[in-house]
Amino acid sequence: MTLFSFIAILAVGIAAGFINVMAGGGSLLTLPMLIFFGLPSAVANGTNRIALMAQNIVAIASYRKGGYFDWKFSMLLAVPALIGSIMGAQIAVSMSDDLFNRILSIVMIIVLIIIIWKPHKKLSASQVQDTWPKKIGLLIIFFFVGVYGGFIQAGVGFIIIAALTLVTGLSLVKINSIKVFVVAIYTLSAFVVFIINDQVHWGYGITLAIGTSIGAFLGSRFAVKHGDKWVQRILIVAVVAMAIRLFFKTM
Template identity: 50%
Template sequence: MDPYLWQLPLLFAVGVIAGILNVLAGGGSLLTLPLLIFMGLPGAMANGTNRIAIFCQNIFAIRGFRKRGMLPLQLALLCTPPALLGSWFGANLAISLDDQLFKRILALIMIGVMVFTALDPMKRFRREDVVFGPLRKLILVISFFGVGVYGGFVQAGVGFLVITALLVHGLDLVRINAVKVFVIFTYTFIALGVFIYHDQVNWALGLALAAGNSVGGVIGPRLAVARGHDWIKKVVTVTVLVFALKLLLFP
């Protein structure tokens, strides 16, 4: 029996779920990366193959947020250059570096995100017209360089880091998710290029996963805009808890 007969439909189905999770919170790659490895891909190739799905998913997600007037483009463009630079460094690290320690660190970061999101200490400062002065811009540049390095390295869970980096400035989670998918889309272009250059992409599996993620990328913005900040906060909290426990108990 041709393995693709069961692998491709399974990847599509899991991709839909992962795409919705990635848009609303993050962690979709914590489903797709282990699945790709289970299907026989080496870690580096699974990492590279997964980027095809992330890239395609965010094309549709960006369109969805922009269509609904929820994409703060100026802020997204401010966050993008440092993330691009960081992504190049991270992707080159990912070619040969073991990621077990990173998974445990990620789990601790995710628990921190869960606590921060649940407590929502910036709620009283939340506003739509956040002004980014020189100090805030410097903080954004530094934090999104770090986001790019991590995202280029492993991708899984990077959405939680983006949420934290923007939530501290008082943005609501709908606009944060819009900026998140824009930034991840742009740096994934760089990271995917590195993996393609090193021949670490399985195109058949990657395109099947990308089809599912793209469907999730269409559904995600609709849910985000329709349900709003408080509902997304609940999704983020539950998602982070599940994946953090998974990483800590079953790395």
């Protein structure tokens, strides 16, 4: 890894970590940027998991310290997500670069729309009813959450928030504590698939993880004093440009 690539990946990581705190969707920057730096799509996908794991492990520790963690319920949802993520990661490893890039470019635009309009925040929480039909429904939903997370990951947090809001009626803080645990578990299993298939660039991945950690720290401090509107505007321009470039990359 050259000095230029180290500085560039670190900078992208800082920007992604900052955006994750301010608006969400940092992976919309990191994954395509790793591809633009010359990594095959599967390698970029696997490399991106290092930063994701680092972020979620830190978040788990924070929620646990705050007393918001529900280990039993979180583990219940993490199991089907873990199984699904293995399938999703295997699909990503087996897919051609061209097809993956096209799919990623479309997903980026969809997730960007979700970030802007925030439909998940307009959902009404259901009454808390701990019934088996609801639990079975959640298990099925989180299996597919795992498949998607293992495949691409970008924007999966919005899906989890929407599902848990509609079905459980839990507070947003508790929902986020469950989200980071589930994502950490299935990201680990997906990461193993990428490692087994030799689809991880460790130098880029560790550098990216350091960058996202710095960015998250800076973003959390900035968020207290400023709004996120201008961050969203920058994200819109960057993601649309990257999505167009990815879609037409091989044309």
